Amino acid sequence: xxxxxxxxxxxxxxxxxxxxxxxxxxxxxxxxxxxxxxxxxxxxxxxxxxxxxxxxxxxxxxxxxxxxxxxxxxxxxxxxxxxxxxxxxxxxxxxxxxxxxxxxxxxxxxxxxxxxxxxxxxxxxxxxxxxxxxxxxxxxxxxxxxxxxxxxxxxxxxxxxxxxxxxxxx
Amino acid sequence: xxxxxxxxxxxxxxxxxxxxxxxxxxxxxxxxxxxxxxxxxxxxxxxxxxxxxxxxxxxxxxxxxxxxxxxxxxxxxxxxxxxxxxxxxxxxxxxxxxxxxxx
Numbered sequence: 001x002x003x004x005x006x007x008x009x010x011x012x013x014x015x016x017x018x019x020x021x022x023x024x025x026x027x028x029x030x031x032x033x034x035x036x037x038x039x040x041x042x043x044x045x046x047x048x049x050x051x052x053x054x055x056x057x058x059x060x061x062x063x064x065x066x067x068x069x070x071x072x073x074x075x076x077x078x079x080x081x082x083x084x085x086x087x088x089x090x091x092x093x094x095x096x097x098x099x100x101x102x103x104x105x106x107x108x109x110x111x112x113x114x115x116x117x118x119x120x121x122x123x124x125x126x127x128x129x130x131x132x133x134x135x136x137x138x139x140x141x142x143x144x145x146x147x148x149x150x151x152x153x154x155x156x157x158x159x160x161x162x163x164x165x166x167x168x169x170x
Numbered sequence: 171x172x173x174x175x176x177x178x179x180x181x182x183x184x185x186x187x188x189x190x191x192x193x194x195x196x197x198x199x200x201x202x203x204x205x206x207x208x209x210x211x212x213x214x215x216x217x218x219x220x221x222x223x224x225x226x227x228x229x230x231x232x233x234x235x236x237x238x239x240x241x242x243x244x245x246x247x248x249x250x251x252x253x254x255x256x257x258x259x260x261x262x263x264x265x266x267x268x269x270x271x272x273x
Binding site for chain 2: 004006008009010011012013014015016017018020021022023024025033037040041043044045046047048049051052053055056060061062067068069071073074078081082085086090092093094095096097098099100101102104106113117118119120121122123125126145156161162163165166169
């Protein structure tokens with residue numbers, strides 16, 4: 001049963017790479033300001049994920065590295081859940097449901113977050129801000145914020161498959 | 171046959187191969203996005219199904235962990251995004267304040 005999960009995981013990561021490769025022209029065309037702000041958002045997304053993972057792990061008595069890895073999923077539930085379930089079924093469920101909910105919350109509450117928090121609310125979308133939540137971000141944040149979200153989503157999609165195993169094996 | 175590469179190494183190779191294929195495809199005029207979408211959707215469904223089998227087969231071992239799983243899932247859905255958003259917004263306001271001050 002488990003080897004199939006591995007194979008499908010590799011295919012999902014491979015196709016995510018193809019998406020990144022296909023959109024490199026659009027990213028190259030994006031302005032320097034958009035690129036730098038998108039990269040800054042990526043950094044804050046990673047910092048927020050790590051700090052939140054640590055905060056969540058302690059009171060709930062979860063394995064710290066796996067909790068941080070689950071938070072680092074940044075909404076990419078189809079990667080986080082299966083990856084963490086290889087180490088602990090319970091953490092697999094937490095990684096999957098938590099990140100699925102993060103995507104849903106972004107879709108439902110981004111207009112509200114944008115009003116009360118501001119442009120930085122793009123970080124809530126995490127890795128999904130380059131695909132599923134890009135529409136709602138662009139609609140309520142404008143095209144420039146949408147592009148910043150896309151930069152953030154692409155970079156997070158590239159680094160999550162490297163960061164997560166690194167954190168788990170720290 | 172024993173595996174030569176570790177799981178992490180295979181993940182990195184899959185990602186790198188995907189990016190290379192994407193860059194090559196982006197130079198062609200043919201729109202390949204639909205084929206990639208179909209491949210990605212099928213593999214995500216298969217991945218989620220196989221994860222469900224792995225988790226389902228061990229679900230009894232969760233036992234009293236159910237409350238922890240629900241609480242942690244909700245916390246992971248809300249806290250990292252909100253924390254990152256506020257940090258990013260503070261930086262946006264700081265940089266915009268600096269830009270206005272220098273102009």
